[in-house]
Amino acid sequence: MxxxxxxxxxxxxxxxxxxxxxxxxxxxVKKLFDSNSNLNRNDIDAVLVxxxxxxxxxxxVLSEMAGIEPKIAHTVESLCNSGTNAIVSAYSYIASGLxxxxxxxxxxxxxxxxxxxxxxxxxxxxxxxxFWASIFTKSYKREFSITDxxxxxxxxxxxxxxxxxxxxxxxxxxxxxxxxxxxxLTDDLRLLDCSRPCTGGASILLASEKTCKNxxxxxxxxxxxxxxxxxxxxxxxxTFSSMVSTQEAASTALKMSKRDAKxxxxxxxxxxxxxxxxxxxxxLGLSDKGKGLELINELYATNNLKIxxxxxxxxxxxxxxxxxxxxxIEITQQLQLCANKRQVDNAKVGLVHNxxxxxxxxxxxxxxx
Amino acid sequence: MNFESELKKGKLIIxxxxxxxxxxxxxxxxxxxxxxxxxxxxxxxxxxxxxxSKQNDNYFGLIEIENSIRVLGKISSGIPNLGQHVxxxxxxxxxxSYYFEFLLI
Numbered sequence: 001m002x003x004x005x006x007x008x009x010x011x012x013x014x015x016x017x018x019x020x021x022x023x024x025x026x027x028x029v030k031k032l033f034d035s036n037s038n039l040n041r042n043d044i045d046a047v048l049v050x051x052x053x054x055x056x057x058x059x060x061v062l063s064e065m066a067g068i069e070p071k072i073a074h075t076v077e078s079l080c081n082s083g084t085n086a087i088v089s090a091y092s093y094i095a096s097g098l099x100x101x102x103x104x105x106x107x108x109x110x111x112x113x114x115x116x117x118x119x120x121x122x123x124x125x126x127x128x129x130x131f132w133a134s135i136f137t138k139s140y141k142r143e144f145s146i147t148d149x150x151x152x153x154x155x156x157x158x159x160x161x162x163x164x165x166x167x168x169x170x171x172x173x174x175x176x177x178x179x180x181x182x183x184x185l186t187d188d189l190r191l192l193d194c195s196r197p198c199t200g201g202a203s204i205l206l207a208s209e210k211t212c213k214n215x216x217x218x219x220x221x222x223x224x225x226x227x228x229x230x231x232x233x234x235x236x237x238x239t240f241s242s243m244v245s246t247q248e249a250a251s252t253a254l255k256m257s258k259r260d261a262k263x264x265x266x267x268x269x270x271x272x273x274x275x276x277x278x279x280x281x282x283x284l285g286l287s288d289k290g291k292g293l294e295l296i297n298e299l300y301a302t303n304n305l306k307i308x309x310x311x312x313x314x315x316x317x318x319x320x321x322x323x324x325x326x327x328x329i330e331i332t333q334q335l336q337l338c339a340n341k342r343q344v345d346n347a348k349v350g351l352v353h354n355x356x357x358x359x360x361x362x363x364x365x366x367x368x369x
Numbered sequence: 370m371n372f373e374s375e376l377k378k379g380k381l382i383i384x385x386x387x388x389x390x391x392x393x394x395x396x397x398x399x400x401x402x403x404x405x406x407x408x409x410x411x412x413x414x415x416x417x418x419x420x421x422s423k424q425n426d427n428y429f430g431l432i433e434i435e436n437s438i439r440v441l442g443k444i445s446s447g448i449p450n451l452g453q454h455v456x457x458x459x460x461x462x463x464x465x466s467y468y469f470e471f472l473l474i
Binding site (some may be wrong): 118120121122123124125126127131134137138139142161185186187188190231232235236240 | 375
């Protein structure tokens with residue numbers, strides 16, 4: 001089986017702009033081609049679009065707009081982890097030999113229909129994500145004796161880190177007090193605890209080992225993939241203070257890459273809400289159970305950018321279909337040592353954690369130089 | 370019998386597989402273990418609180434009925450506690466979404 005690597009990438013600014021989805025897709029693809037002059041459109045065998053947008057036939061539309069005539073073209077949708085699902089599909093096409101080079105492009109608009117899972121009637125009239133987030137937060141605080149004030153470090157850190165990310169939606173620093181005093185959505189969740197839906201696009205070009213080395217001097221390899229879907233409905237989760245699908249996905253990805261959680265130098269984790277960051281760190285094995293916030297506080301105090309250097313979802317914004325790709329681009333830049341002010345020293349092994357619908361589905365990727 | 374037509378009348382009926390002796394949730398025509406057709410029966414109107422939170426002055430929570438059906442619903446009386454028993458006060462379908470309202474007992 002060939003190695004699969006990242007040959008190029010492009011990303012747009014995340015914003016509240018009212019752009020057409022097709023235009024958002026094309027913008028990040030243009031940036032991908034602008035950043036690597038060795039690329040030939042004719043070499044692209046597959047174009048995969050990652051989005052929750054309701055527009056149809058988007059991979060064919062994008063291919064036509066970008067002057068590509070791929071063999072394989074289709075959309076991948078899996079709510080918030082559509083992006084990494086599309087990367088896994090691209091990887092599989094290349095590893096199987098069905099394709100040699102695959103363009104994956106993710107995009108979303110601020111008004112994405114992917115924000116609410118209408119099917120999940122077990123949530124009753126509480127279908128908006130703030131309600132599962134409130135249940136997770138309440139349960140996590142109860143289990144580990146954590147306070148709202150302690151959780152507030154997550155948005156403080158991630159907005160701060162986003163200030164060095166030119167594509168992030170956040171343009172402001174917030175204090176612990178700002179978070180606590182922000183609009184109370186429920187007893188367990190405030191406005192600044194939430195990532196924001198936005199408009200944004202991100203694209204990655206994946207290729208087989210030989211082709212990748214021909215296109216770039218600085219390839220980054222996907223060495224581990226793990227995925228797990230435990231259910232679709234939020235209420236099927238048997239625990240609300242940890243992420244079972246994330247634990248299983250991480251274990252599979254680390255095993256495939258022959259790595260241990262201790263080897264991870266830098267990670268993008270799916271902080272859809274404040275509580276998700278410590279929960280993810282614990283479920284990924286990057287911290288002990290109940291100790292995620294201790295790690296976050298230690299990193300913040302020492303200005304160590306190891307977790308969510310681009311600002312995570314809370315700082316960068318969360319354009320659903322583009323998020324997994326944006327996370328993967330960040331880890332790629334970190335491993336290429338070209339993340340500028342966000343650079344984590346000597347980053348060699350990176351991890352991406354991308355999940356959907358109250359952690360009912362998770363993808364974990366391990367990336368290496 | 371149809372789950373949604375009964376729920377519209379304010380009645381929670383329970384899909385159960387006679388082959389597996391299991392409640393199938395979310396409601397479905399077929400058992401998710403053996404694909405046999407489910408049968409429908411009147412369910413318990415009682416449940417217990419698994420977790421809860423509060424929006425404005427209204428408590429809402431995750432309620433478990435008959436040890437297997439879990440739904441999010443309003444808790445409309447008093448201050449809830451974990452594990453506390455509740456009964457269904459109201460349920461139905463509004464604007465395409467199910468709704469459940471529980472009273473503490």
